[in-house]
Amino acid sequence: MVRFVIIGVVIAVAFTLYALVDAAMTDGSRARGVSKPVWVVLVVLLPVIGGVLWFLIGKGATPAKRPVAPDDDPRFSGTRMSKDDLDLHMRDLEQRLRELDDERFPGEDQPRSDNDPDSTGEEQAGPDDDPAQK
Template identity: 75%
Template sequence: MVRVVIIGVVVAVAFTLYALVDAAMTEASRARGVGKPLWILIVVLLPVIGGLLWFLIGKGTKPAESARRPAPDDDPRFTGTRLSGPDLDATVRDLEERLRELDAETYPGEERGTTGAAPRESRGPVHPPAPEPPAKPADPADPADGTAPEGDRRADGDAAQP
């Protein structure tokens, strides 16, 4: 009889742990009835019964419908606002004119063609270039031509390696 009780307790603990991990790892949108944190609390406080309730009532098969949103191009409000050919051309011309005005404000004195802004390379840098670092003073031990000073030559005529 003791063996049956021990096996029953092990099965109950294993089932409760399985239900607890399942409740914790399931997406919150699939929890039915109450929120996901409350389901975890129910499984912990009511070990076997809480796990059974979680699998029978709490765990939904699909995410809640309110969590799904249609893609914008599936929404009739989105697709109904498309412009016809002439309206679209007028809108594009208006936007291009606004862009030219903004370019003229940003870069005064520069000529712009009718096709829009000039390429980035032709405008020049946005910020002035950083100044060059000062040149190092000449070191007599390290001449620029790569030869060693006269005092560093060995007897065989080769320059000494530092």
């Protein structure tokens, strides 16, 4: 008989710990009835009953996400751009990409010009490189 009591206590403690961790880790917007901290206190003060109440009443379903309006991108709105508008849009995007490519931040190396003799595209030999091994 004592064996069953010990097993029952272990199961009750495990269930209470599981309910406590679940109540503490669940998003506060999913808690029904009372606020999330109150549910945590209930699970601690009423070990098995608090856990059962948490799973039956307190833990609500995942809240439905509100639909988000699509961007102004014509691919999402279903409208088509005319060929001229599309060409203009593409030129604008390409210009913005060129500006981003040319943008330099403090501490970056300066870009090499096409006239720079070091920018031939060939790898420069370092002090440790032995040309005979290549």
